[in-house]
Amino acid sequence: MNRIRKFFQFENIGYLYVLPALLYMMYFVGYPIIRNIVLSLQNVTVKTLNAPVKELIGLNNYLELFRDKIMINSLINTLVFTVACLIVQFMIGFALALFLSRKFASAKMVRGLLMIPWMIPITVTALIFKFIFSTNVGILNQSLMLLKLISAPVDWLTSPGTAMFALVFANIWIGIPFNMILLSTGLTIIPTELYESASIDGANRIQSFFRITLPLLKPTIESVLVLGFIYTFKVFDLVYVMTGGGPVNSTHMLSTYAYKLSFGIFQYSKGAAVANIMFVVLLIVSLFYLKLTYEEEEA
Template sequence: MRVLKRFFRHENAGLLFALPACVYMLVFVGYPIISNLLLSLQDVTVANLSRGEKHFIGIANYIKLFHDDVFLKSLGNTLLFTVSCLVFQFLIGFILALFLNKNFSFARTVRGILMIPWMIPMTVTALIFKLLFATDIGVVNYILRSVHLISQNIDWLTSSKTAMLVVIIANVWIGIPFNTILLSTGLTTIPKELYESAAIDGASASQSFWRITLPLLRPTIESVLVLGFIYTFKVYDLVYVMTSGGPVNSTHLLSTYSYKQSFELFNYSIGSAVANVLLLILLMVGIIYLRITMQGEED
């Protein structure tokens, strides 16, 4: 009782307010992660699950994964997809943020319009792009034929050479508003007096950009890139609706391959192992980001 009374004292009010969130995280995040980790160390399929047989096999599932050509292709696709989306989302978002940082009449209206792709549900966006790049009825093929850039329709989503490109374009479209808004917000925190002082000292626009804008915007840029990496690396619904990982596994990501192993092939342990590899990579990125942030605060 004395321990409880000490804990419920006024100075522990912050811990009491955080307690419900901690319990929620333990139950709905911690337990599934631990359960998934244990599942990946067992041999569980639809065949032995009905018999209640769960054999502990250690890291055999992980060894099997790294000898699986489809898994290695999915890992490479995930890295290609993530890096490509990050580069184009960031560059286009940065340009738009610089443009919206200028004072003009419709700046707020344009910001609101830019948020529409971010607000539309992912599955709806996937269906829109699936129709846009459809072989026979797609708007993209119609426009390209109209301007005589192509003579016959391109199989955008059914060809292994172009399917990943279309998926990347769709995800870049979704991610541009996120980058634009965060970078635009970061630009508003830079004091205007710095630019005025630089202009008085004879600094050009490019010199102000490289010596004032980029250095002061560094924390925002780091946050945007890390959050963008996390969101993009675990994308599932967009790819599943547009291509389901095909054709010929050319657009399989770790998330879609984990789903396929678990709920199409019913290899639950293998699917859990794929998900844990994805989680481990994201965890490493998060740790690196925290170290960089802490080091920046110390400096």
């Protein structure tokens, strides 16, 4: 007991403060991750769920998944969806951040209004866009037909090509405010004196942007892109509500396919394996982000 008291004295007292959070994370985060890994190495279905001893099959679930066309398609869909959303929402968010960094009367009000898509629950947003892109009563089809741009309603959500477009469009609408607000915050910490000195030296706005704004915004841009990748890669509710992975499994993401395997056809081990694949990808991205952050702090 005395040794424990001595350990938590002076410089080691910090361990005592973080101990409750550590125990919480171990129980509510660490245990589910370990349990999910073990589950993915077993053969657990609805028939064997309550069996006292589960059959251990090693990496067979992973090998079968990578021979599964739907799984490969889900992985490709997730990467395409993530990259497409990330590029477009970052560019638009950056443009809006630069525009709203200018001092004009309604800048704060406009910034607040643009945050609404981010504050609305994703399920509600998905229902709104499902109505917008619906075939017969959708606002988009009605508007395009009124403008004589199409002669018949487009099956946006029931055609493989257009369904993915609808999902990307909806997620971009959600992600733009996130990019805008973080980049706007990064812009506020750049000293205005740098721009004044650059203008005195004869630099124009384009030169100031590439020589001052972009270099000083590099840490913020890295954070926005990495966090945006993580949030977008694990998308579930938007896809589940708008398309449910259809039509004909064409819009399944890793998250929705894991849900289908686990709670649709009750192949719990394969669903856990898909979830672990997602976990590994996001862990690699997170470690890369931590490495960048550490290098910047050391510099």
